[in-house]
Amino acid sequence: RYVFSTGPEIDSMVFSGYTADGYKSDSVSKSFIWFYPADSVEYTPDYDSTVFKYRPSVIARAENNGIFIAQNLKPIPYRIYAVQDKNDNQLYEPGTDQVGFIEGTYNPAEMPDFAIWYDSLRRYVTAEPQLYFRMFTDVQFRRQVLSESARPLQHKAMLYFGAPRPRITNLVFDSIPAERVIVDPQTVGRDTIALWFDMPSESLPDTIKGKITYFKHDTVNRLQEVTEELKLAWRLVETKEQEREREKLERERRKAEEAGEEWKEPEKPNPFAYKLPQSGEINPEEHLTIDFDTR
Numbered sequence: 001r002y003v004f005s006t007g008p009e010i011d012s013m014v015f016s017g018y019t020a021d022g023y024k025s026d027s028v029s030k031s032f033i034w035f036y037p038a039d040s041v042e043y044t045p046d047y048d049s050t051v052f053k054y055r056p057s058v059i060a061r062a063e064n065n066g067i068f069i070a071q072n073l074k075p076i077p078y079r080i081y082a083v084q085d086k087n088d089n090q091l092y093e094p095g096t097d098q099v100g101f102i103e104g105t106y107n108p109a110e111m112p113d114f115a116i117w118y119d120s121l122r123r124y125v126t127a128e129p130q131l132y133f134r135m136f137t138d139v140q141f142r143r144q145v146l147s148e149s150a151r152p153l154q155h156k157a158m159l160y161f162g163a164p165r166p167r168i169t170n171l172v173f174d175s176i177p178a179e180r181v182i183v184d185p186q187t188v189g190r191d192t193i194a195l196w197f198d199m200p201s202e203s204l205p206d207t208i209k210g211k212i213t214y215f216k217h218d219t220v221n222r223l224q225e226v227t228e229e230l231k232l233a234w235r236l237v238e239t240k241e242q243e244r245e246r247e248k249l250e251r252e253r254r255k256a257e258e259a260g261e262e263w264k265e266p267e268k269p270n271p272f273a274y275k276l277p278q279s280g281e282i283n284p285e286e287h288l289t290i291d292f293d294t295r
Contacts, residue, residue, distance in 0.1 A: 013108035017131035027066025075109035095140035100133030164189025173210035
């Protein structure tokens with residue numbers, strides 16, 4: 001083992017610790033320990049992004065038994081993180097790599113002494129741990145943002161968020177009363193939300209305008225309350241059959257007007273009409289048959 005220094009002296013402080021699986025309590029072997037000088041990183045309690053934004057000044061690696069000995073440290077406070085680098089790419093990947101951290105900063109010069117010895121059976125140096133890391137697999141981070149809004153149907157709109165459980169504080173539309181808007185989450189995490197407009201078709205404009213206020217991640221991944229405009233446009237796209245039926249009714253209307261007769265548009269079939277059997281017994285253990293009138 002060779003040690004080089006770019007300054008007049010070689011840093012000589014030492015740290016020891018243990019990395020263990022937080023769920024099984026088994027040791028996590030070959031994990032990396034990253035040391036960051038406390039005064040060189042920005043610390044945000046709500047969202048600690050140190051392992052994503054900065055390079056560690058010192059890196060140690062745990063042995064098969066989870067024990068690590070970090071050498072050549074300065075006598076200064078450090079923020080310390082443990083990462084199980086499964087892909088061996090020196091990057092922390094949430095959802096794939098295990099991670100462990102300890103709140104606060106630690107100065108090796110202020111830590112108690114520890115014993116260190118050579119394990120002749122396993123053939124590596126081991127030590128009493130000064131620090132204990134409980135490793136866990138974090139959920140992959142997703143930035144909260146309203147990524148898309150759409151209106152696939154005249155009475156239905158969709159909101160798509162970048163992360164689960166969006167915190168929505170206000171949702172208003174210019175032409176629709178709040179009690180006429182039905183919020184229908186489509187997923188367990190509520191990152192996809194359907195909005196149903198309980199209004200007559202003739203009362204709904206082609207473009208529904210409104211505003212949504214929710215908590216969105218800013219550029220440093222902190223949740224901030226923001227208000228954004230909503231424009232939900234919809235246009236009827238006729239099928240060939242609907243087009244032929246419309247043209248047929250239009251011809252009949254013109255013909256009636258030319259003849260001086262009053263023309264009334266035929267009643268449209270009720271899509272919710274149904275028929276139930278009027279006789280016979282109903283067996284609760286068998287399926288109940290309902291016929292819908294689709295004429």
